[in-house]
Amino acid sequence: MSNLLTITLNNVRFRAYHGLHPEERQKGNDFVVNMQVNYVPKSAIISSLEDTIDYADLFAIINTTMQRPVDLLETLVQTIANGVHQQFPQVTEVVVSVEKLNPPIDKFSGSAAVSFRGTYQG
Secondary structure: OOOOEEEEEEEEEEEEOOOOOHHHHHHOEEEEEEEEEEEOOOOOOOOOHHHOOOHHHHHHHHHHHHOOOOOOHHHHHHHHHHHHHHHOOOEEEEEEEEEEOOOOOOOOOOOEEEEEEEEOOO
């Protein structure tokens, strides 16, 4: 069994313009993204940034994806996970959730979220 290393980005907040409804594309909404990335490290002890996945690079993938409006949260989580795997083929699993804080639903108080778990051959 291999040792896995996990990098997590928690509660990353965005103002973005995703959604099916025209008002969502105009007014925007607040979103929270969480991501967990698992991979097998190159060495038993990591002592340099080159031996790991820089979480700033993971944030850049999320940020780029969040800036391109899409209709569905499902599209966002899958695009983010696939982008991580493309840039970091050593990743064995990516879990991404995107939460829309104020979905435009009559008489609804709360948030809506979609999660995706992608597993890959490292």
